[in-house]
Amino acid sequence: MDDIIRPGRRHYVVLSHTVPADGDFSLNDLPGSGGRVDVVARCVSSSLLTSNGIRRDTSITVCLSSGARPVSVSVYGSSVRYLNPDERSTAALIRNALVKSSAAEEGLSSPGIYFSHQTLSDVIEHAKEGRECYLLSETGKPAGMLGTPSLVVLGDHTGITVEEELLLERLEFMKVSLSMLSLQSDQCISISNWMMDKAH
Amino acid sequence: MDDIIRPGRRHYVVLSHTVPADGDFSLNDLPGSGGRVDVVARCVSSSLLTSNGIRRDTSITVCLSSGARPVSVSVYGSSVRYLNPDERSTAALIRNALVKSSAAEEGLSSPGIYFSHQTLSDVIEHAKEGRECYLLSETGKPAGMLGTPSLVVLGDHTGITVEEELLLERLEFMKVSLSMLSLQSDQCISISNWMMDKAH
Numbered sequence: 001m002d003d004i005i006r007p008g009r010r011h012y013v014v015l016s017h018t019v020p021a022d023g024d025f026s027l028n029d030l031p032g033s034g035g036r037v038d039v040v041a042r043c044v045s046s047s048l049l050t051s052n053g054i055r056r057d058t059s060i061t062v063c064l065s066s067g068a069r070p071v072s073v074s075v076y077g078s079s080v081r082y083l084n085p086d087e088r089s090t091a092a093l094i095r096n097a098l099v100k101s102s103a104a105e106e107g108l109s110s111p112g113i114y115f116s117h118q119t120l121s122d123v124i125e126h127a128k129e130g131r132e133c134y135l136l137s138e139t140g141k142p143a144g145m146l147g148t149p150s151l152v153v154l155g156d157h158t159g160i161t162v163e164e165e166l167l168l169e170r171l172e173f174m175k176v177s178l179s180m181l182s183l184q185s186d187q188c189i190s191i192s193n194w195m196m197d198k199a200h
Numbered sequence: 201m202d203d204i205i206r207p208g209r210r211h212y213v214v215l216s217h218t219v220p221a222d223g224d225f226s227l228n229d230l231p232g233s234g235g236r237v238d239v240v241a242r243c244v245s246s247s248l249l250t251s252n253g254i255r256r257d258t259s260i261t262v263c264l265s266s267g268a269r270p271v272s273v274s275v276y277g278s279s280v281r282y283l284n285p286d287e288r289s290t291a292a293l294i295r296n297a298l299v300k301s302s303a304a305e306e307g308l309s310s311p312g313i314y315f316s317h318q319t320l321s322d323v324i325e326h327a328k329e330g331r332e333c334y335l336l337s338e339t340g341k342p343a344g345m346l347g348t349p350s351l352v353v354l355g356d357h358t359g360i361t362v363e364e365e366l367l368l369e370r371l372e373f374m375k376v377s378l379s380m381l382s383l384q385s386d387q388c389i390s391i392s393n394w395m396m397d398k399a400h
Contacts, residue, residue, distance in 0.1 A: 028228060031286045038286040042242075051357065051382040085384060086231045086238040087287045157251065179397055182251040183390075184285060190383075190390040197379055 009149035010196060011127050012060040012189060014043045015120070015164055016156045021067025023098030030091050035066065039156050041090035042186035047193065048077045049085055055193070061127065062094065063120050072123050073097040073115050080112030121167060127151050133173045135165075136188050140175035146195045154185055209349035210396060211327050212260040212389060214243045215320070215364055216356045221267025223298030230291050235266065239356050241290035242386035247393065248277045249285055255393070261327065262294065263320050272323050273297040273315050280312030321367060327351050333373045335365070336388050340375035346395045354385055 018035035019025075025034035030041065040062050047060040054077050061074040073094055075083070082093065097109035106116035118126075132147040136154040146152070153168060154160075160168075169175075178191050218235035219225075225234035230241065240262050247260040254277050261274040273294055275283070282293065297309035306316035318326075332347040336354040346352070353368060354360075360368075369375075378391050 028288075030288070031284065042285075046387065049384060050387075051384050053382070084231065085242075088228075088230070179394060181397055182253070183394075184249060184251050187246060187250075187390040187394075190387040191394050194379060194383075194387075194391050197381055 009131075010055070010058040010193075011131065011149075011151045012043070012047045012058075012192075013123065013127060013151065013153045014040060014060065014062045014156060014185060015153070015160050016040050016062050016064045016066070017158050017161070018066055018156070019062075019064055019094075019098075021064045021069075021071045021098060022102050023095040025095065027088050027092055027095070030087060034091060036157055037091045037094060038087050039185055040094060041087040042184075043189055044075055044083070044090050044094070045085050045087075046186040046189040048075060048080065048083060054080065054083065058193075061123055063123055064098070065120070069117050070119050071098060071101045071115065072118050072120075073101075073109075073113065076112045076114070078112070082110060083112075120164065124151075124153070124167070124171060128171065133171065135160075135168045135173040135175045136178060136192070137165075137175045138177055138182055140177040143176035143178055143195070145199050146176075146192055148196045148199055150196065152189075152192050154188055156185055209331075210255070210258040210393075211331065211349075211351045212243070212247045212258075212392075213323065213327060213351065213353045214240060214260065214262045214356060214385060215353070215360050216240050216262050216264045216266070217358050217361070218266055218356070219262075219264055219294075219298075221264045221269070221271045221298060222302050223295040225295065227288050227292055227295070230287060234291060236357050237291045237294060238287050239385055240294060241287040242384075243389055244275055244283070244290050244294070245285050245287075246386040246389040248275060248280065248283060254280065254283065258393075261323055263323055264298070265320070269317050270319050271298060271301050271315065272318050272320075273301075273309075273313065276312045276314070278312070282310060283312075320364065324351075324353070324367070324371060328371065333371065335360075335368045335373040335375045336378060336392070337365075337375045338377055338382055340377040343376035343378055343395070345399050346376075346392055348396045348399055350396065352389075352392050354388055356385055
């Protein structure tokens with residue numbers, strides 16, 4: 001449980017609004033029955049994987065708000081196993097965590113993957129400690145570089161809700177934009193990682 | 201056929217060494233039976249897609265060298281249809297082009313997707329006209345920014361072969377590295393696009 005107490009120095013939080021929180025979806029239809037879980041799977045891969053390697057200093061939490069209760073799934077680069085770059089196998093790991101979250105308050109679903117029913121506010125409060133906090137947003141000010149260690153929050157293909165934005169404003173997140181274009185979430189993570197690698 | 205004559209200003213070429221050139225693979229096992237076609241699918245998505253949009257000025261050619269004859273599959277942002285961000289549906293479009301290439305010299309397999317049996321040398325010679333030419337390589341010199349319009353060549357998960365590297369050297373490609381880390385091909389494309397968006 002060491003990785004839960006000391007997550008990586010670089011942490012991402014992805015706000016997912018459409019993935020079925022009970023994990024009831026088919027791996028043959030990630031965009032449809034999975035509610036665009038392909039987006040979430042790509043975010044996990046982009047944040048943690050390099051070519052043939054894992055970013056041991058990085059972690060990511062996916063916060064799902066589609067169900068009756070919030071569910072969060074955290075993947076820790078320091079200890080994750082069985083993580084491959086393809087969407088389907090990553091979606092399978094996430095599905096496994098979601099299915100187990102239906103029957104338990106919290107726990108590890110597989111090595112390095114932890115689920116809980118914490119609220120978004122609790123997840124963020126816990127993760128922001130000792131980190132520079134960024135919210136990626138098209139309406140943010142242009143980001144030259146990103147500081148490190150950092151907590152980077154971003155939305156899924158639907159963006160973020162007004163409530164989520166208000167929460168992050170209250171917690172004094174810096175709202176930054178990476179590009180003049182509206183990019184996909186996993187592309188934003190690849191660029192953020194690159195920026196932070198450079199700063200480091 | 202307009203798009204074949206005038207491909208986008210920004211062009212990527214991905215060198216694929218393990219995807220079955222006859223398209224004989226299962227969409228349920230892209231990494232295994234598909235010979236890591238998931239890598240190629242992510243490259244196509246990263247190069248052409250933004251959030252809810254297509255880069256109309258960008259195109260990508262995947263050059264497959266696993267079969268008895270070379271096969272290239274080009275996807276043109278200017279005219280492609282049915283392109284979605286998930287790996288599976290993109291791999292299906294590629295598979296369709298590969299299957300059709302077994303029975304024809306060249307043609308469109310679906311709108312904006314063109315296959316042929318051109319050699320790598322021919323593909324590159326054609327694409328380099330009027331573009332700044334880069335080879336992404338871990339041993340290249342650090343890239344500050346990438347010029348535009350450009351042709352960016354990169355390898356798959358296996359990198360590039362000695363023969364490919366010699367060809368690109370002979371054609372005076374600038375060998376550049378994006379990061380101190382070894383990144384995945386699609387991550388490199390996301391970062392390259394971001395750099396070129398910025399320069400533009």
